[in-house]
Amino acid sequence: MTVTSPKGFRAAGVAAGLKSTGALDLALVVNDGPDATAAGVFTANRVKAAPVLWSQQVVKGRAVKVVVLNSGGANACTGPGGFQDTHSTAEYVASRLGGMGAGQVAVCSTGLIGERLPMPKLLAGVDGAAKALAKAGGFAAAEAIMTTDTRPKVVEITGDGWTVGGMAKGAGMLAPSLATMLCVLTTDAVAGADALDEALREACRLTFDRLDSDGCMSTNDTVLLLASGASGVEPTQEELTAAVTQACHGLAQQLLADAEGHTKQIAIEVVNAASEEDAVVVGHEIARNNLVKTALFGKDPNWGRILAAVGCTDAVFEADELDVAINDVWVCRAGAAAEDRGKVDLSGVNVHITVDLNAGDDSATVWTNDLSHAYVHENSAYSS
Amino acid sequence: MTVTSPKGFRAAGVAAGLKSTGALDLALVVNDGPDATAAGVFTANRVKAAPVLWSQQVVKGRAVKVVVLNSGGANACTGPGGFQDTHSTAEYVASRLGGMGAGQVAVCSTGLIGERLPMPKLLAGVDGAAKALAKAGGFAAAEAIMTTDTRPKVVEITGDGWTVGGMAKGAGMLAPSLATMLCVLTTDAVAGADALDEALREACRLTFDRLDSDGCMSTNDTVLLLASGASGVEPTQEELTAAVTQACHGLAQQLLADAEGHTKQIAIEVVNAASEEDAVVVGHEIARNNLVKTALFGKDPNWGRILAAVGCTDAVFEADELDVAINDVWVCRAGAAAEDRGKVDLSGVNVHITVDLNAGDDSATVWTNDLSHAYVHENSAYSS
Known part of the structure; x- marks a missing residue:
């Protein structure tokens, strides 16, 4: 193969x-x-x-x-x-x-x-x-x-x-x-x-x-x-x-x-976006947010950082209509706390984040990794 | 005061x-x-x-x-x-x-x-x-x-x-x-x-x-x-x-x-830009590049990563006209290696990066920090 x-x-x-x-x-x-x-x-x-x-x-x-x-x-x-x-x-x-x-x-x-x-x-x-x-x-x-x-x-x-x-x-x-x-x-x-x-x-x-x-x-x-x-x-x-x-x-x-120094493989699924482009933009913004990435490394279901990342985009959404699930636990509904974040199990390698923009019918998934000590080590310890 | x-x-x-x-x-x-x-x-x-x-x-x-x-x-x-x-x-x-x-x-x-x-x-x-x-x-x-x-x-x-x-x-x-x-x-x-x-x-x-x-x-x-x-x-x-x-x-x-977990205080000075906005855009792109930030944490004058970051912007420049200095050593001229990178002293807290776009008369400085183990630790070890 x-x-x-x-x-x-x-x-x-x-x-x-x-x-x-x-x-x-x-x-x-x-x-x-x-x-x-x-x-x-x-x-x-x-x-x-x-x-x-x-x-x-x-x-x-x-x-x-x-x-x-x-x-x-x-x-x-x-x-x-x-x-x-x-x-x-x-x-x-x-x-x-x-x-x-x-x-x-x-x-x-x-x-x-x-x-x-x-x-x-x-x-x-x-x-x-x-x-x-x-x-x-x-x-x-x-x-x-x-x-x-x-x-x-x-x-x-x-x-x-x-x-x-x-x-x-x-x-x-x-x-x-x-x-x-x-x-x-x-x-x-x-x-x-x-x-x-x-x-x-x-x-x-x-x-x-x-x-x-x-x-x-x-x-x-x-x-x-x-x-x-x-x-x-x-x-x-x-x-x-x-x-x-x-x-x-x-x-x-x-x-x-096989990404450098990761401990998590993260799928960010953005649903009900006004356009596929919006869904991709929101997915990338979350994927690139170092505070989201370090939180996931720390097994912390910090959905507030996810919302803060969404808010940096110009995608179509209202802040008080955002829903977020982490590994199927809807920790955020209508832009505020919902299910107990303590229910989120982040012990495994795979993390699935769902962001519902409630703004349309399009969706997209972006994949990323967490930001770990090993990432910092691999990218600081030698020239590459 | x-x-x-x-x-x-x-x-x-x-x-x-x-x-x-x-x-x-x-x-x-x-x-x-x-x-x-x-x-x-x-x-x-x-x-x-x-x-x-x-x-x-x-x-x-x-x-x-x-x-x-x-x-x-x-x-x-x-x-x-x-x-x-x-x-x-x-x-x-x-x-x-x-x-x-x-x-x-x-x-x-x-x-x-x-x-x-x-x-x-x-x-x-x-x-x-x-x-x-x-x-x-x-x-x-x-x-x-x-x-x-x-x-x-x-x-x-x-x-x-x-x-x-x-x-x-x-x-x-x-x-x-x-x-x-x-x-x-x-x-x-x-x-x-x-x-x-x-x-x-x-x-x-x-x-x-x-x-x-x-x-x-x-x-x-x-x-x-x-x-x-x-x-x-x-x-x-x-x-x-x-x-x-x-x-x-x-x-x-x-x-x-006092930024979380930094070991470097980095000034990114972008000079000879076509506009002040171009200079700011280029500065921010470098400031946000995790590979640049981890390299500086590792005291590595990795100017190639700086050029790769500049290349992600839509600022006015030609790739073969970019000059880069790190702490006053012009490690890159005309988009290629120039002075010996071994001459760059990155032992101190303060780092000054100069990027010459050779595209105009405007300039701007953006300040950032490096990406260290301590940053990862502070942002993963507890919710904030």
Whole structure:
């Protein structure tokens, strides 16, 4: 259940020495066709890493034959030299594998911002990965893109005669849009670039864009979807979108479950909003509120902090019509205390917050984590 | 140097038993005139506490003779009953002190959201405070409004024959607008309500609105400015605004220095912005970025996280024209690494970040704190 689950894909993950630990840090994902259609969604951050700027152009060409990914360095804020490094990497991969131009090679990087990549090591790693390319290489590739992740994230969704596979990394800087990370999805479905683009945008909108672990948007976010057409099956747009959304949802939940230093996985469900956008805005505002997040770390059903967060938005609601439930206990009705907060059980990992805006019929769920000592430790003890 | 420094004011702070610790928790500030002009600025949070809703109406009457303040309970999200509690408090104060209507009594509350105040205790506290009213009562009043503050915040600015005094509380939920807190300013200057309003709005805009300790906006923010006219001196608008701004700046810096669990006091100076608003937006985005805040807690000059935060704004800038200095070391020039980050000394409490947008002539400074283990502890270990 990886990027190599669908027919027509090979992958590899090797240790190129970019990480001082000697762990896997360079991955290749190769689309052997017959098709090479592709779509991509990239960070909305205006400070974009060199590989993002490069891959955006590659995806515009609507054909991606290879994705080369590295951890151990983000190649962000590295100036013209950093962009040249990305360009050189794509050219090297294209010539090493043959049968393609550099313009069909997408590049993804993750790691510390502001430092140049050690190119000799990286290119030697490409050599090693090219030799290691295999149908069984999906797990190694998923492992090679990990940074502070404690485990690889992989997924497989089975259609009627076709498959979607995927891998992702991300444990901090998880926020829209996107939920900060790298993600490569593959499918052996027959699908044009427009169909892939539509499926991927809708899937991201409903999954990664609603994952907001720590409110920080990365410079390197990239989600790629590659289709080989090797199954010979052409699903409908609805089938394709549903399968890609399911794959993204699966990966997003794995990201949530491996977020840096969390003790809680929190679903914030906003219901009866005047619009879906209102529901998402309110969900994000709560997800980003440090006082809500620390309260949940402390197992404190502090619904007042939730209301204070809702009040910072311009969503349609009246303050004296807000209802809030924490793990199904309606601690707040009509903007004031209701059921005994002592009834709320926050001993488990999963927390479900329901906010009823009583302003319409739309709803949305945003996922987040708590703010713990371990989060502070992981993000202060070393550069990342 | 308190609210009783200007002529025409008395104050008191007593223990009414609202705090379980037995600490001072109820304050009165009385304007003995001859004037009773006033202005107020309140939280922009749409979930407003009952005392905020009440005091907004009082200030519209342009005359405030007394401010009654309590810690030990925010009286926010308490429904119609909570509003009635505030109303009763104002009526009780007015009848107890005489010579005024309830409509001239402003009310401020701070503490846990969502619980009703113990009114018998509170009103008994008003009795005690009324008896204790004194010219020397300013310090006790400042102490009585503390919550997680470790020390009272007071200020005095001397004009030419007139004075501005003030007190504030606030240690968490510090964010615009306002920097969350209660603040009462007094002056013996002769000044109409319009002049006070203009001075107070400009002062808040430049000081409290640019203090962003943890990005969380409270339900109870209130800044009041009361003028007694007892000096007989009428300063110009410029003189009044300057003195009030200086007083607010002094209090804002005390709030910054007492913010929950901080180890750093961070000034984020954004220069060469296309507009002052752009500079403020960029400053706040950096101030609220948990990855920047944890890095500074870890004494890590991680300028890449600063650039990633800048990139989340819609301010005018080009990513490859951004310069960043940390404590005067220009670690980033033209969006890429410049001076050795190892030169940055982050051993002290004070950190100065300069972000040059290279997009115009405007500038602004936003103040914040780091995100530490102590912050997580203070906000998770008990309800507040």
